[in-house]
Amino acid sequence: xxxxxxxxxxxxxxxxxxxxxxxxxxxxxxxxxxxxxxxxxxxxxxxxxxxxxxxxxxxxxxxxxxxxxxxxxxxxxxxxxxxxxxxxxxxxxxxxxxxxxxxxxxxxxxxxxxxxxxxxxxxxxxxxxxxxxxxxxxxxxxxxxxxxxxxxxxxxxxxxxxxxxxxxxxxxxxxxxxxxxxxxxxxxxxxxxxxxxxxxxxxxxxxxxxxxxxxxxxxxxxxxxxxxxxxxxxxxxxxxxxxxxxxxxxxxxxxxxxxxxxxxxxxxxxxxxxxxxxxxxxxxxxxxxxxxxxxxxxxxxxxxxxxxxxxxxxxxxxxxxxxxxxxxxxxxxxxxxxxxxxxxxxxxxxxxxxxxxxxxxxxxxxxxxxxxxxxxxxxxxx
Amino acid sequence: xxxxxxxxxxxxxxxxxxxxxxxxxxxxxxxxxxxxxxxxxxxxxxxxxxxxxxxxxxxxxxxxxxxxxxxxxxxxxxxxxxxxxxxxxxxxxxxxxxxxxxxxxxxxxxxxxxxxxxxxxxxxxxxxxxxxxxxxxxxxxxxxxxxxxxxxxxxxxxxxxxxxxxxxxxxxxxxxxxxxxxxxxxxxxxxxxxxxxxxxxxxxxxxxxxxxxxxxxxxxxxxxxxxxxxxxxxxxxxxxxxxxxxxxxxxxxxxxxxxxxxxxxxxxxxxxxxxxxxxxxxxxxxxxxxxxxxxxxxxxxxxxxxxxxxxxxxxxxxxxxxxxxxxxxxx
Numbered sequence: 134x135x136x137x138x139x140x141x142x143x144x145x146x147x148x149x150x151x152x153x154x155x156x157x158x159x160x161x162x163x164x165x166x167x168x169x170x171x172x173x174x175x176x177x178x179x180x181x182x183x184x185x186x187x188x189x190x191x192x193x194x195x196x197x198x199x200x201x202x203x204x205x206x207x208x209x210x211x212x213x214x215x216x217x218x219x220x221x222x223x224x225x226x227x228x229x230x231x232x233x234x235x236x237x238x239x240x241x242x243x244x245x246x247x248x249x250x251x252x253x254x255x256x257x258x259x260x261x262x263x264x265x266x267x268x269x270x271x272x273x274x275x276x277x278x279x280x281x282x283x284x285x286x287x288x289x290x291x292x293x294x295x296x297x298x299x300x301x302x303x304x305x306x307x308x309x310x311x312x313x314x315x316x317x318x319x320x321x322x323x324x325x326x327x328x329x330x331x332x333x334x335x336x337x338x339x340x341x342x343x344x345x346x347x348x349x350x351x352x353x354x355x356x357x358x359x360x361x362x363x364x365x366x367x368x369x370x371x372x373x374x375x376x377x378x379x380x381x382x383x384x385x386x387x388x389x390x391x392x393x394x395x396x397x398x399x400x401x402x403x404x405x406x407x408x409x410x411x412x413x414x415x416x417x418x419x420x421x422x423x424x425x426x427x428x429x430x431x432x433x434x435x436x437x438x439x440x441x442x443x444x445x446x447x448x449x450x451x452x453x454x455x456x457x458x459x460x461x462x463x464x465x466x467x468x469x470x471x472x473x474x475x476x477x478x479x480x481x482x483x484x485x486x487x488x489x490x491x492x493x494x495x496x497x498x499x500x501x502x503x504x505x506x507x508x509x510x511x512x513x514x515x
Numbered sequence: 516x517x518x519x520x521x522x523x524x525x526x527x528x529x530x531x532x533x534x535x536x537x538x539x540x541x542x543x544x545x546x547x548x549x550x551x552x553x554x555x556x557x558x559x560x561x562x563x564x565x566x567x568x569x570x571x572x573x574x575x576x577x578x579x580x581x582x583x584x585x586x587x588x589x590x591x592x593x594x595x596x597x598x599x600x601x602x603x604x605x606x607x608x609x610x611x612x613x614x615x616x617x618x619x620x621x622x623x624x625x626x627x628x629x630x631x632x633x634x635x636x637x638x639x640x641x642x643x644x645x646x647x648x649x650x651x652x653x654x655x656x657x658x659x660x661x662x663x664x665x666x667x668x669x670x671x672x673x674x675x676x677x678x679x680x681x682x683x684x685x686x687x688x689x690x691x692x693x694x695x696x697x698x699x700x701x702x703x704x705x706x707x708x709x710x711x712x713x714x715x716x717x718x719x720x721x722x723x724x725x726x727x728x729x730x731x732x733x734x735x736x737x738x739x740x741x742x743x744x745x746x747x748x749x750x751x752x753x754x755x756x757x758x759x760x761x762x763x764x765x766x767x768x769x770x771x772x773x774x775x776x777x778x779x780x781x782x783x784x785x786x787x788x789x790x791x792x793x794x795x796x797x798x799x800x801x802x803x804x805x806x807x808x809x810x811x812x813x814x815x816x817x818x819x820x821x822x823x824x825x826x827x828x829x830x831x832x833x834x835x836x837x838x839x840x841x842x843x844x845x846x
Contacts, residue, residue, distance in 0.1 A: 190825040197810075198834050234718045360771065363750050363799025374771065381774075448719035449752060449767050449778065460752050462765065473835075477752040477767075485802050514825060 141176065155183060158496070162191045166269045166500045169510025173487075173503075177496055185491040185499075187484060192514035200474040205231050205305055205441045208474065213299040215476065216512040218261050221247075221254040222454040224303035226476070229384060230450045230461040231305045234443035242431035243307035244386045249320065249423050250293065250302060251385070252416045256327065257286040258455035259413050266406070266504040267338060270347055275338055282330055285323055292316055306437035317427055324420050331413060339410070348402035352490045352502035355400055362486045365479050366457025367412070368506065371405045373398040378453040390422045402505040409507070412455075440469050456480050456507055478515055480508040688715040693775055694723035700745060704738055705731060716778060722767075724778040732781045733791035733817070739768065739777070740796050746772045750793070753803035755811040757785075757836050762813055764790045783813065785836075792817035810835040 141155035161172040170191035176183045196215060200208045205227075212223035225247060232239065239247075264279030287297040292313055294302040302309055338344055356372040369376055377394040379387040395411035397404035445467040451460035457479030464473040483506050490502050688694075698713050712726040727735050739747045747768035756763045766779040781790050792815035794800045804815040805824040812833035815821055823830060831842045 190823075190827070193825040195834060233720060360748050361798045363797065376771070444718065446718040447716065447756075447765070449722070449765070450720065451751060451767075458751065460767070462752065462754060462767075464756050472758075473756045475752075475754045475756075477754075481802065481806075482799060485799060 142178075153178075160499070162188075166503065167510070168265060168504075168508060169513075171508070171510050171513065173499075175491065175496070175499065180496045182491045182494050182496060182499065185488045187487055189484075189510070189513055192510050194515070196515050197474055197476070200471055202470065204469045205443075205471070208471075209303065210299065210301040212476075213296075213301055214511055215478065215515055216454060216456065216459070216480065216509045217298055218509050219254045219258040219455045220298060220300045221250045221302065222452065222459060223476075224300060225251055225385070226450065226452050226454075226459050226461045228303045228305050229452060230448055230463050231441065231443055233450050234446070234448045234463060234465065235305075235437075235441070237306050237437060238435055240307055240432040240435050242311070242428045243433045243435065245423055245427050246293075246308045246312060246433060247303060248385050248387070249420060249427075250290070250300075250308075252420050252423070253286050253289060253320070255416045255455045256413050256420075257283045259409050259416075260286075262409060262455075262504075262507045263334070263338075266507075267344070269500045269504045270344065272338070272344070275334070278330075278334065278337070282327065285326070289316070289320055289323060292319075304434060304437075305441050307432070307434035309434070311433045317424055320420070321424050324417050324424065327413075328417055331410070331417075335410070339407075345403065347498075348406060348501055348505070350401050350403070351494065351498045352405075352505055353399070353401040354486065354490065358486070358489075359400075362489075363482050364457070364486060365483065366453070366455070366507075367405050367408045368457060368483050368486075370394065370396045371398075371408055372400040378451060378458060382451070384450075384452050387419075389426075390419045392416075392419050402501055405505045405507075442467055442469050451477065454479055456509065456512070457483055476515060478512040480510075480512040481515070484508050484513055688717070688721045690715055690721045690723050693777075697723060697725060697745065697777060700742060701725070701735065701738070704742075705735060709735060711782070719778065722776050722778045724780065726780045726782070729781055729783055729790060733793070736791070736793045736796055739779075744773075745777075746770045747777060748772065750797040750799045750803075751776075753793075753800055753807065755807040755813050755835070757811060759785075759837050761785065762788045762811060764807065764813060766793075787814075788812060789814040789816055791815065792821075794818050809833075812836060 141157060143152070143154045145152045155176055155178050158175045158177055159172070160175065161167040162170040164171075167173065172188040172191070173185055174188060175185045194214075196211050199211065203211070208227060209224055212227050213220035216223050231237075260279040260283040264276035264283075267275035267279075290300060290302075291297050293316060294300045294310055296302075354372065356374055359369050359372045359374065365376075373396060375394055375396045378384070379392075380394055392415045395408045395415065397408050443463065443465040445465055447462065447464040449460060449462040451458050453459075458477065459479050460477030462473070462475040462477070463471050466472045487503065487506065491499055494502065694713060694715055698710060701710060709728050709731050710725060711728055712724075714724055716722050716724045739745050747770045749769040749771055750766065751769050752765070752767040754765055756765060762783050762785055764781045764783070766781075768777050768779065769775070770777075783790050788811070790813055792800065792804055794804060794815070795817060801818070801820075802824060804818050805821060807813050808815060808818075808821055809823040809826055809830075810833060822828065826834070832839050
């Protein structure tokens with residue numbers, strides 16, 4: 134803990150004789166609006182936040198240390214538990230790093246399955262964000278709708294890999310299981326269903342004046358600040374930077390599909406809200422194309438050595454997760470276990486700007502600002 | 516014949532027992548030594564160990580923890596040494612047994628070959644049989660030679676792959692011009708000795724990689740960010756790696772202006788590991804540097820608030836170091 138935050142200032146007004154005192158407010162770690170075990174110590178003067186100090190590590194499991202004693206395939210389930218709202222992108226970033234080092238070819242069908250899984254997961258992740266963000270602001274209804282529809286995606290995942298959240302679906306060189314019969318059709322139906330649902334989401338929330346007045350113009354920052362703080366994903370795009378790794382450094386087979394990168398210039402919570410909603414539309418667009426072009430047959434796991442040993446050396450790859458840029462660094466000595474494995478977690482990096490955003494804000498905006506960053510604590514603490 | 520499925524001879528059993536005893540003795544001695552060391556320190560300092568934890572001042576707590584950590588380290592060392600000694604002895608015995616077995620197998624094979632030759636000569640009686648045997652032998656020899664050659668070629672290939680880019684001539688990478696540009700700019704501004712190495716990392720999507728002299732890192736970082744032609748305005752990743760003989764901090768920068776990446780590595784010793792902070796240039800380095808400090812014990816002079824971030828403040832040791840020993844087994 135930073136020591137100077139613990140000293141609060143007391144003063145008595147010379148005009149009125151009223152004694153005022155700064156107060157410390159402890160939020161979390163067990164607080165529903167922190168979306169996990171995140172703790173925030175804020176010093177408030179009346180209702181104005183003077184200083185905020187994030188305290189984390191309550192969910193630190195030492196994934197990177199554990200990985201040093203695991204083979205690459207054994208690490209995959211650990212990645213599910215980092216960003217547990219979007220396990221598929223985490224699966225992918227690890228596999229992608231190893232495959233990049235080994236120069237492996239991924240079969241066509243596996244590429245499609247990976248992409249479909251990742252995009253479905255992006256929609257699911259944004260639904261969780263939408264529901265909980267509104268719940269934080271006091272609206273119970275949207276949460277129920279969001280989780281109802283997200284559950285449909287989780288059911289699809291369940292059919293695909295036998296798990297709702299801890300997928301362990303991807304493997305070095307492909308995916309573990311092929312899509313079961315009829316799964317592609319079901320997913321197609323879901324995409325159409327979700328498109329319609331999205332309209333009702335907008336009707337329910339987006340035009341609501343109370344909601345808008347709570348998020349308009351708060352948590353604002355500009356492009357320069359965003360780059361300075363290493364922000365990524367929607368946090369970066371909300372300041373006008375047109376940057377999406379799916380577009381700018383294409384991986385998997387994203388370069389084959391048409392989609393836009395929603396970009397806003399407001400830099401505030403409203404912009405981030407609109408961007409995430411627009412991203413769901415784009416993800417559904419990618420899904421539509423991918424499901425249409427899905428190869429009728431083919432291998433789902435490429436020809437990979439029985440024991441996976443990337444050549445000695447190091448590699449860093451980054452991809453676009455729903456929360457931003459997720460990276461994976463591997464230092465290999467040519468053995469079947471990594472010498473050092475490091476994940477660049479977007480939640481961790483994006484959260485850095487929180488104290489700056491909270492300074493001088495009203496205490497009632499705190500939860501809205503935190504919610505708009507969209508963090509997952511499993512990923513912050515890793 | 517592997518060690519596991521071989522039944523130990525009585526001799527070996529005795530040896531193993533002796534080794535185990537030696538190990539136990541070593542561990543005990545280490546413990547006693549640690550206890551002595553504790554006892555011999557002045558009373559004021561050894562006091563924390565006898566006090567219940569709840570009554571200790573923070574300093575005393577820290578001292579007690581340090582002592583505990585030191586003890587754990589000593590124990591681990593002693594155990595490791597003992598194990599190593601045991602291993603050596605074991606491998607000696609193993610080698611002997613193996614040699615004996617090999618000799619036996621050789622003799623048996625020779626006898627079998629002799630018998631076979633005799634049988635063949637007797638059975639087929641003529642020169643034909645002899646020719647046949649000869650031909651067979653020749654074919655076998657050929658096959659063997661071919662296999663050996665293939666193995667050699669494979670090994671050569673493998674070593675070539677492991678050796679890196681220099682050994683196999685390749686077309687220059689698409690990023691080679693960028694690397695040349697970075698090197699030229701840096702050499703121009705700081706002289707050639709600021710770069711310890713520069714290469715294209717083929718494994719990492721051909722990212723240009725620079726290894727920068729530790730002492731001048733902050734100046735170089737400032738230049739990387741502010742120079743018009745480089746303009747690396749975005750810090751994508753920052754973390755440390757323990758290579759046992761040294762620590763390294765790895766940076767991945769991106770320039771949105773030039774749409775180009777660069778990887779930078781800065782080395783530091785394991786004792787008093789320190790790399791200049793770049794938090795004043797990229798705010799995003801703040802928590803990443805704290806995490807690196809927390810898990811690897813690398814100090815970042817210039818950081819405004821360098822303290823642990825994921826682990827509790829009173830944690831002892833740096834878990835991502837390769838020689839890390841947990842001081843409290845309960846955790």
